[in-house]
Amino acid sequence: MRVEGIEVLVAPLALREPVASAGLTQLDKTTLFLRVVTDAGIGWGECAAYPAARPPDLAVDDLEPVVVDRVLGRLRAAGPVGTLPPADAIAETCGGEGSVGEQMVAATIEMAVLDAELKALGRSLASWLGVGRRQVESGSLVGIPPGRDLGRLLDAAGAAIGRGARRLRLKIEPGWDRTPLAAVRDQFGDVPLLADANGSYGPGQQPALRALDDLALVCLEQPFAPGDLAAHRSLAETMVTPIGLDESLWSAGRVEEAVGAGACRVACLKPGRLGGVAATISAAVACASAGIACFVGGFFESGLARALNAALAGRDEFSLPGDLGDPDGYLVANPFSYLETAGGLVLLSEDPGIGAEPRPGLLEQVARHRWVSWSS
Ligand SMILES: [Mg+2]
Structure with a gap:
């Protein structure tokens, strides 16, 4: 070119x-x-x-x-x-x-x-990627509320469910884990629920994490530091809840290493970190062939990168809803158009290009x- x-x-x-x-x-x-x-x-x-x-x-x-x-x-x-x-x-x-x-x-x-x-x-990106489906499911992320206010957490979770979120990903940290997760479980029943710890626990804090095992979580994401695959594997051996990784997965080669080490059963794959479409497909294929469930993770992108992520999420390797909600919901000014969204579904673009x-x-x-x- x-x-x-x-x-x-x-x-x-x-x-x-x-x-x-x-x-x-x-x-x-x-x-x-x-x-x-x-x-x-x-x-x-x-x-x-x-x-x-x-x-x-x-x-x-x-x-x-x-x-x-x-x-x-x-x-x-x-x-x-x-x-x-x-x-x-x-x-x-x-x-x-x-x-x-x-x-x-x-x-x-x-x-x-x-x-x-x-x-x-x-040609559209979805077509180029061999994606057969027209739409993909989107989940929502719920952060730690100011002052760890349980009422605000439940309001945010309720609003996300009201917008059609197909799963909730709650941010947790030591001291803010079982109480918020159990409250959301109590109030919203069997909504698919992930807990994302962003590597904030130490290996000595396993008891607090094992105490989450009765909450039927889709996964417990990244409890320990990104470099410590052994701690994740050790925890995985003692819990029914699948362990997920995000920050630990910093390259396609690293994804294969983590899968081979038995460190996760769920993978949050972020194309912008892994090196793009080719690297993400390589990582997703490695996960799928090992029976690891994948979803496309987000960085609060504009409509551009998020449209690419949505098309990738249409591939069969991605079995869990990704972070694909409309950027107008979280950006003051989104400089790119985004895809049509309704009720937790994102309609993939058929227009030539990435779709934004x-x-x-x-x-x-x-x-x-x-x-x-x-x-x-
Ligand atoms: Mg994460």
């Missing part, structure tokens, strides 16, 4: 309300976008890095410009002047296996090139721009 250049945009997006998980409250959602200008048209990519990132993820300021320029330089050196590899070769060309920052940038470039290619082909278009004026008003020429 002939390329004129790549525009790098950093847009100071913000969440409508602070969202608290163990040890982290997010409000600033400043996001890096790439706009690839090719002879076949324009393509857009969105990076998963976020301002208050914690390992294994990276903050926007840690990526732009150093990591972005390093990965772009590698791409530029890979082919003739003024060209880019096809989307399905981007991840491999960018390298970065094990470097989450480089994977995040690779995923962004892959998305932008794929968007341009699919528009030129007149920039909303006129929004990025121009708020973004920091720079232009990387590809021809010189």
